[in-house]
Structures are given as structure tokens and as C-alpha cells.
Amino acid sequence: MHYESPVRNPLILGDKSYSDITNDIAKPVESKAPRSWWIAFSIAFVMFLWGVGCILYTIGTGIGVWGLNKTIDWAWDITNFVWWVGIGHAGTLISAVLLLFRQKWRMAINRSAEAMTIFSVIQAGLFPLIHMGRIWMAYWVMPIPNQYGTLWVNFNSPLLWDVFAISTYLTVSTVFWYVGLIPDFAMIRDRAINPIQKHIYKLLSFGWGGKAKHWQRFEEVSLVLAGLATPLVLSVHTIVSMDFATSVIPGWHTTIFPPYFVAGAIFSGFAMVQTLLLIVRKIFKMEDYINIEHIEMMNIVIMVTGSIVGVAYITELFIAWYSGVEYEQYAFLNRATGPYWWAYWAMMSCNVFSPQFMWSKKLRTNLVFTFIISIVVNIGMWFERFVIIVTSLHRDYLPSSWSMFSPTFVDIGIFVGTIGFFFVLFLLYARTFPVIAQAELKTILKSSGENFKKHHDEHGAH
């Protein structure tokens, strides 16, 4: 039997039945889009188109249109790449790691978090592709037997490991997400009135029949995929960090990078989940399912991971001094007090100081404050990558080549475009997919639903 301690807060508020859950979650898919959706979609779509234009301009002219120079030959492109990959991590963490840790509050947020993962990894993948210049040769990054003589990928390069890590990650995340969606698509299929809609959801749901055997297989495959996704999620940002840490550039080469990047990725990803879900729950009236308990939990994760990142910052700073290596010492001194001091302190205040507000119960249960902090963290984590990448490069061993980076309109346009693209995908998803894993959520109604919990408390637990 399943028993839940009375000290745990309910995860589903109100007097809900199974059919209430079905109705509430199917509603956004079955009803017409509200005006606010159309406004948001139009803005995102325009941003997306602007980004497409800038990308086409880059491909047509060459990456000389970016603000890169001889000293800083990697800037916004890789910053944006790492930022987007990092955001993706929270989805897998929520659906896989929290599944392994049996965290039931995950069920209200995992679907959207995983959607976010997939959409942000797509944005991330764009940057290395564009950066190649000749994007039509992109398949050369795969070790495909060919007739070009010595043309072969460099297995010593972490950039190649990135190709494998991210493509595997995208594949497994998509499969994981899709498997979870099957029973929910079937739910929409069974309710659909429009025959075309019914047919589409019929195809999508793979003939799901809800038999005991189906559920058993469903649970088994979910667990196996969670087990696979957990090391994967660690591997992706680990390898991203190795893009920098395998080098001998002061500020890049440091052993703490792999776990610290993973912690930072989870941190930024949770902030993005928080941003998205605060909007989703409001627009789709899902406050009973994604309630204060969930928001508080996510804020605690943000606080913990932000503090881990803070410990890593301080460790780096301290060891730079302790190492006695003057180049290492200068790299960090220059970060904090050099011409990019503002970026460093933006990073410090957004990522380390701002999450500390979440120690206060009052603040971490305040929706407006949570929303602001989630945006602040997203900004901070972008700055973190900018600081690591640009400030480590801009003053190299030869002072005559010291330089500053200024982005062109193309750099900005592509970044804005990926934000637009991300929201286009997310908004389309929110209208056509069940945004909460309703089949899973129903499994906890009788143990974690407010009405049932109250009943248990009054009439004894068993």
C-alpha cells in the first residue's frame, strides 16, 4: 500500500476527481486560443523571422559579419550555445533524476520542462551549425567514411565529443518525452470530436489501449530511460565544459569545470522552467496543479544550485591565488576588476547573491518575486558564460593584441531570433500537447490530493 505522511503538503489543490483532471488538462488543446496566446505568438514569430534573416545573412556573407576579432574568436556564438544547452538540463533532471528520487511534485512540471529541454537544445544546436560557415557541409562532423582521402574527424577534440553528446541527448530526451506523452495523446484522442484531430491524435498515441500490460511496459521503459538519461544529462554539460577546460587558457583550464557546469546548467534550467510555468499556470488556469508547493520546491532547487555555483566561483578564485601561477591569478583579477568588471559582477549578483533571497519562506512563495528572480538568474547565467569565454580571451599573453568585444546587429539578431524560435515552439506545444502529464498525475491524486489528504487526516490513514 502507499502511505503519505500528513506533514507533506498536498500537490493537487481543490476537490478534484479524475475527470476534473482530464477536463482541466485537455481544455487548452480543445478550446480556441486566447487572445494573449496570439499576441505572444506573433511577437515570438517576428523575433524568429528576424533571427532567420540574420542567419541567412551570416551564411551568405560569412561569419565576418559577427563582432569577432583575432583575439576574441569565440564570443556570443558559443555563449549562446552553452546558455541554451544549459537551460535544457532542467527538463531531464526533473523527469529523470527526480523520477529516480521518487519526487512526486515532479509530475506537474515534467512535461513542460522536457518540452523546454528539447526546444532549447534545438536552439543550442543552431550555433555550431551556423559557425561552420558552410552549413551544407555540417554532416562532416560525423565520422562518415568518405572518399576525400585524409578527411576524418578529430577524436581528440572535445568539440567532436559535443556532437555525439548532444545528439544522443536530444534523441534520448525526445524518446523519453514522447513515451510519457503516449497515454495523454490517447486521452485527447478519446475525447476528440473533430475527425481530423481524432485521426492525428490516434496516430500520435500509437494505438494506446490502457491495458494493464501497456501500463506495465510504460513504467518499465520510463525507468530504463530515466536510468539512461541520468548519466547523459551529466555527460552533456560535462563535455560542454571540456570545450574550455581541456585547453591551457587561464580561466578555462580548471578541473572543477565539469560538475560546476552541470550545477550551473540545472540552475539556469530551473529558472527557465520557473519562468515558463508561472506563465502557463496563469494563462491556462492550472494553479491547482502547479501550485505554491511546486514553485517553492523549484525555488529551493534554484537556491541550492545557485549556491553550489557560488562555491565553485569562490573555489576557482581561491585556487587561482593558491596556485601561485601568475597567469591564472591575473585571469581572475582581470575578470573582477578589468574592463569587463561589470559582466563579472552582474554574474555574481544574479547567480550567487540573488538566489539567497530564497532562504526566506515569504519571498520564495511570492509569485511576482519568484518571476523576477527567475529572469534575473537567466540573465546571470548568460553573463556567466560570457565572462568565462570573453574575459579569458580578451587579454592574452601578448598585451599588444589585447582587445574588447562588441557585438554587431547580427550577433544580437541571431540571439534574439533563437529566443523567438524557442517561444514559437513552446507556444505551439502549449496549444497542442497536454502540458501536464495527466496520466501520471492521476496516480498521486488519492495520496497527495488536498481533498483525499484531508479525508485521511480526519478518518485515519489506512
Place this chain on the structure above:
Amino acid sequence: MFEFSSKTKQLAIALTVVGAILWIVGFALNGSSSNEADHGHSSHATEHHADASHDDHADAGHDDHADAGHDDHADASHDDHGHAGNDDYPGEAHAAMIESALEHDAHAAHEAHQIANRPWSALYVAAIFFLGLGLGQLFFLGIQYVAQAGWSAGLLRVMEAQAFAIVIPLIVILIISFLGFGHVHHMFHWMVEGIDVQGHPNYDAIIAEKTGFLSPLFFSIRAIVYTVGWIWAAKMLRKNSLLSDSGDGVAMWKKNRGVAAAFTVFYAVTSSTSAWDFIMSIDTHWFSTLFGWYTFAGMFVSSFAALILITLYLKGKGHMEWINENHMHDLGKFMFAFSVFWTYLWFSQFMLIWYADIPEEVTYYMQRFDQYKVPFFTMLTLNFLLPVLAVLSRPAKRVPGTVVMAAFFVLVGHYMDHYVMIMPGTVGDHYGFGLLELGAILFFTGLFIIVVLSSLAKAPLLHKNHPMITESKYFQQ
């Protein structure tokens, strides 16, 4: 209620006493026996002495105690630091030694110091290892409260008892480091007299820069802060837990959540800084930002192995009937998962240093690769391959025999990991596994058993009013 039987008590005391005697005998024999055991080395030194081309020694003198790999890096090291290698021992400064006779004296002194360090190093490795067994569970106990874990409520008393195992190792670590200040041994390079005094024969430019952090006073303050902070947390968590048996379980649970949150923050910082102080500072020149987290992972996983062994011992005695194969399965998962996590951190640190191959860092692994090949690869096998092969599958984690075997070898593996971390910087290639090491292990094992079992015997093994206790009883997977 568990009773610490007098028979078990006698056995534990016997282990402690025998361990102490073995260590003392080993200490007494140390100089003489190593002269025989390390015959190869002394003849090597003689050969060195006899060598006519003494002039070369100023440059090449380090070859015989540093690893061969240093050849590649000797130039770079000299340029950067005016100093060779990272495994230099107290009292030596190659660059300053032009006189070959002096060079040889310093070399002989080095060897003598390394040999003399061995008893202390043997004790120290065991102390750090047993500290980890307690500290890992102290942290895990805190996490149970912070994360509102339900399944583990029936195991909390075991964790509480295990957390007290930090006390004796901490005292031993403090004593050994204070003896270092008095130059009784030369385990810590930075504790050497005159290390930061310019013009002193022991002067070391790199270490001199670090003395702002590595000074006897600041080091002692930190070591005492860790000791007090950690023991405070163990005591508070235990006190509130015992109070909950006779009072309001929910209130005490909430109180412990506060204690645990405070401890988690304290530990987030001190787990790293203590690893730098207690272990990383032995190889004083070397540094790695990941070192703190790596050390934590090793301590954490070995504490799970110990928790599994203690729990199964108690179950074997007919206690803790509320802990079934579902709980043991979860403990097995934790041991497995953190074995992989440890490997992940080991690999991250090793691979990045190997890949970058810069002299400031890579010398650390070169010495281990060169002189410590057998323990180095054995510990990797035991800490990674063995858990993966033995306890990856679900059925295996539910069979006590398999889990006990895996837990035992994980403990052996992590002892060896600490050995490989500590020994190269203190005894160089004068290492071995003899009376000293065995004695130190037995000594701490006996004390560990006494501390853990006697605190287990002091209170019921099950929390009466813990709000999660019913969840834990009905837990299944």
C-alpha cells in the same frame, strides 16, 4: 533495543589494542626494517655518491626520487619556479644546491625523512578514511531532513550513530598536524622550518606565496572550526532525535530541518576547504579546483558501504525488522550511484590534467602513475568496475551477500584511494603495506565499532514519533 554485548565489546577493544601494538612495533622497526626492505634505494644512493660526474647532479639529482616523467617537464618547472618537480620533500631546494656534496646530504636527508614519515602517514591515511565513514553519513543524515525524505526514517538512528565516528579520527588528525608544526614528522611540506624565509636553505618560493593560507595558526583555526562545527551538528541532530521519542515528533523534526540546513551550508564550504587542508596541502605545490568535491565523493560513497554493513549486522542480530529488501535496495542504489559519481569526478580531474599536460599539475599524476601503479589501478578497479559489475542489476542489490561483498571491496578501494592521495607526497616510493598500515586500520576499526555500537545501544533503533516513520515502514518499490 540493541545491546552492545560484552563479547563484541571485547573483540572491538582487542582490535584497537592489537592495532595500536602493531603500529608501535612497526614504528620501532621502521628505520631498520626499511633499510632492509629498501635495500635497492640505499644502494642506489651509494651509487649516486660514487658517481664521478657530481656536477650534473645539481640538475639531474632529482631523477632518482622523482619519476622519470619529470625529465620532460624539468625545464619548464625550472623556468617557472626555479624548482624541480612537485614531490620535493622538506629540506630540499635543488636550484639552490650547486655543491654536489650538499646535494647528496639533502638527498639522504630526504630519504630519511620519507622513511620516518611512514608511521605517521599510515596512521593519517586510516584516520582520514575513517573520518569519511562518519562524515559522509553525517551529511546524508542532514540531507534526509533537508529533503524531507520518507523512506529512510527507519535508518536514521544508524546514521546518527555512524556520524559520531568522526570524533576520534578528527582528534588524531589534529594531533598529527600539530606534531607536524613541531617537526616531529615531515608529512606536510609547507610546515618545514624556514620554508618562507628568503635565504634559508629550506626556502621555497612557491610555498612562500601560500603561507598566507598555509600557516600553522590559520590552519589550526580552520581545523578546529571543522571539528567543532561537524561535531556540533552530529550532537544536535542526535539530541533532537532523542527528544522526539519522548515529545513532539513533528516539532523536533522541524527543528532538525533547521539544524540540517545550517550544517549543509557549513559543510558545503568546509568539505572543500578541509580536503585542501588535510590532503591537498601535502603535495603543497600542486592544486586542483575539483579536489574538494572529489574527496567528498569518496567519503560519501564509502560511508554508504559502512552503513550497509552496519545495517545488515543489526538485521543479522534480529533487529530492525522494519528494514526490508526495499530499503536495502535503496542503500545499494546509493552506493552504486555514488561509486559512479566518484568515478565521474575522478575522471574529470584526471582527464583534464592529463589532457592539458602542464607541469604545474601533471606531476601529481606522473608520480602516482610511475611509483604507485599497482594501488592506483587496483583502487580504480575496486571503486568503479566492481560496483558496476556487482550491483548494477536490481536483483543483485536485493541479495545481502552480493551487497556485503561489494560494500567490503568499496571500502578497501576507498582506503586505497586515500592511500594514493596521501602516501606519494609523504613517503615517496618508500611505501608498502605492513605492520604500520595494518595496525592503523585495526586500531580505527576497533574504535569505530566501539563508538558506533555503543551509541546504537543507547537509544531504541526506531524513532517513535518521527513524522515519516510510517512512510518508511510501508515503503516499497
